[in-house]
Amino acid sequence: MKITLLTGKTFDISEAVGMNIKVVQAKGARKLTLRIDTKERVPVLSVPKWCSKKHAVSFINEHMDWLIENLSKMPPIKHFTDGMEISLFGQKVQIKHCPNERRGTWLEDNMLYVSGSAEFLHRRVKDYIKKQAESEFFRISLQLAAQIGQKLNSVCIKDTKSRWGSCSSLHNINYSWRIALAPKEVIDYLMAHEVAHLKHQDHSAEFWKCVDELNHDWQKGHKWLKKNGKSLYSYQ
Numbered sequence: 001m002k003i004t005l006l007t008g009k010t011f012d013i014s015e016a017v018g019m020n021i022k023v024v025q026a027k028g029a030r031k032l033t034l035r036i037d038t039k040e041r042v043p044v045l046s047v048p049k050w051c052s053k054k055h056a057v058s059f060i061n062e063h064m065d066w067l068i069e070n071l072s073k074m075p076p077i078k079h080f081t082d083g084m085e086i087s088l089f090g091q092k093v094q095i096k097h098c099p100n101e102r103r104g105t106w107l108e109d110n111m112l113y114v115s116g117s118a119e120f121l122h123r124r125v126k127d128y129i130k131k132q133a134e135s136e137f138f139r140i141s142l143q144l145a146a147q148i149g150q151k152l153n154s155v156c157i158k159d160t161k162s163r164w165g166s167c168s169s170l171h172n173i174n175y176s177w178r179i180a181l182a183p184k185e186v187i188d189y190l191m192a193h194e195v196a197h198l199k200h201q202d203h204s205a206e207f208w209k210c211v212d213e214l215n216h217d218w219q220k221g222h223k224w225l226k227k228n229g230k231s232l233y234s235y236q
């Protein structure tokens with residue numbers, strides 16, 4: 001992954017070009033470069049130090065066709081809706097809206113029932129997944145940690161798009177809630193990956209050996225995440 005080192009504040013050109021654009025000053029940059037951050041769904045313009053706001057605006061206008069074409073290629077935002085089929089912790093589940101019920105959100109025979117009005121359906125499903133993910137991922141991670149004699153204090157569910165999981169030296173693990181929507185082998189791989197970090201805080205050969213010890217099948221999930229992980233960002 002390319003890392004952009006920021007060297008200070010930049011200007012805001014969103015209003016001038018009529019589109020939300022993130023401008024960053026990249027260290028040592030000699031020219032302007034434009035890309036689309038598909039995770040955050042926003043165009044990012046990297047500018048050198050000498051670049052003026054006027055210059056940045058005309059650069060964007062020159063590349064507007066490219067920008068519009070590539071923004072339209074992004075996978076559409078997905079909202080949880082009535083009748084939608086999702087993969088939840090590796091199980092096919094169908095969402096069923098029950099507007100007249102007042103029972104919250106509950107799972108029964110592969111149906112995810114959601115009470116309340118339609119406008120809150122997406123939010124309710126998301127909240128339900130986050131809550132379930134916290135206990136489910138904690139359960140799986142705790143089991144794996146025990147296998148390698150490591151202590152695990154807590155599992156937190158995050159909404160960040162920068163990473164699928166992270167592990168701190170204080171033996172706490174964070175996971176993205178979107179992983180709950182991935183196939184089972186992906187969940188198993190990611191948990192093995194983060195739990196292995198309890199023992200090895202790097203990506204050394206020993207670390208990967210530990211991942212393999214926890215999950216011999218890890219490569220399947222690893223590949224899926226690399227190839228299809230982006231699709232999970234469609235869920236906002």
Ligand SMILES: [Zn+2]
Nearest residue numbers: 193197202203
């Ligand atoms: Zn890692």
